[in-house]
Amino acid sequence: MMTDLRGFHFAQASDPQRISLYLMSRGWVPREEQGGTLWISHDESYEVLVPGNRGMRGYESHIRNLFKTLSAAEGRSESQISLEVSIADADVQYVCTAPEADPGTTPIEEGVQAFESLRQWVLSGAVAESAGQVRLVQPARKPTRALEFMRNVRLGPTFEGSYILTVYIPIPPKIGQTELSLDHPQINVLRQPFERRVSLKLMAATRGAIDAADEVIQRREGIEAFTRRAGEGVNANLCEALSGFASRGGGESRIDFSWALSRPVERTDPIRLNRDHMVILRQAAQEMRAAEPEDDVTVVGAVVRLHREGASGPGEVSIAGIIEDGTNERLRRVWLELAEEAYSRATRAHQDGATVSVAGSLVRRGNRYYLQNPSGFAVLPDPP
Template structure:
């Protein structure tokens, strides 16, 4: 996971605030001077100078000398130190996929799937933190807090060593922070900023999902292994995302968590996924979706079937369409019952080939999708 010192991470590691966080976390002491800060190691055996502004003459040279000094003091490489400084103000998750082919590359279809799964994985954590309600399937309409959070999340560069995806979650430091203290497990979760709570939820939920898969494999239990862990953030969306990290060739993946130096936590090992666990997670996602409705979903498509007893009254229709805003845009056939007035609208839409939309709770019953409690049935105006 080492990047070129002259590339992305050097640019990030050149930020004075990130450098200060890193040096503070290593016990270096700051002494303000004209134009910048002189930092001294705790035993005063090394010192480095950090200019106050990037625009100062010779800034890049100062940073390269700083990296060289730190590499000597710590007995590590400059790229390693550059990487850690560059992410000192963010929680970073590294998702190691294991595709076939040349190291550092991935088949395009697998790569697209992995990036889509990465977004779904992070979003599942944000949604879980945004609401107290426990769901086996997250709603299609995501909480505003989760969507706002997702706008701050950044993708980092990929790395060789299989094919490693990185996601950056910026974490604000404590107000008035003057020293670095490790957050222990007993620290109340609600005292943490939203961004950190998402990172912690991702680790908790991912661990719980893998543990549930192990229970299924080793103890021969059923889907209850996943339902019992729903309060930890386990749901169909999370399971689908984890499955998307694995390639068809190996069926394996690994997730490493790195924590912002401004709010360090107790270190924890990586979470691995093997072929058997991935198979169980795939089946679990399907069963969880079958066991719980997708609430507040909007279905849009064409009316392909109409049925009612007699010429008046309520009736049943089916729509060939998609769930808007969902993670799967494949065409589905969805059945629902409508009131007499809405049924009349559906009849006219069918006759004219118009697109309709309706909102409700989507449930899978065998091979059939059924929309319960439909509201807001409408015929959409055709684009001109």
């Protein structure tokens, strides 16, 4: 965890383009000058020069003086302004996990869980926005566009005030942008760049999942409260990610959305998750996975059990190993039925202690995982 947040934000906020976006959003008027752009406040009481590049001699000192001027003009601290400038070209999601720990800290196991859940949460939004169909369980092999998007997403520093995680999604500015206009988050969604549409999808899907959980709690509804919101991006992957923000013995979790100044939208209210929500979300994810198989997974591991009724014919096999789905690897014990020839090879692999591989669609029934439509069963060679 970084301890000098102001230093971090100053490094980001000293970018001329971010400063210009911020000044534009505050109504300052630009005028081209030698070596940079002179910005004049709307009441003409203040002016600041934004250098054209970071290579200017004394650039850092010049920028610090610029922030002092902004602080005087706005009556706010330099650190507050620096923070807002540093995220001028990005949508930022703040996830407050509220652990039962000293401010700014979290138990290590809960911290690992929260960061992995954060990744899965953002990925669920990217997949929901790029996938061509609505599904209760997202495909194991994620769309290329979603994976490319994830390579550009950045983690920011954590904050005190419980334990706050930050995600930065860079947002492309409008081409030829000379002024900023405020939009409602849901207006002209299709005209927005993919990165902004992912942020909007995350917000809509998360609100939908919490609304569904409230209906289950207050009206005693079933899984239908979630499945009818699948078109909003509510699915098992999203619900699992949200439930991972819970802390043992902690308080209410919260998700805040901050929108890039390059494409400003109306202010949105934070989303709050309590412990009852977390329990319902986890149960809903299990039921959705049971209702819809997870396609295109590969199981790699050891044959640990075999069973068939007679001396020949198909038989049931249990494999303990890793489930590979293109983005994650999970340890599971999986049950499947193999045709006679493949079952015989599985028997030999079990006797020899060999590793096997098989592909199919994963479905959960109760506490067991089953692989449907198995194909490509193979005994893998020993490593050299």
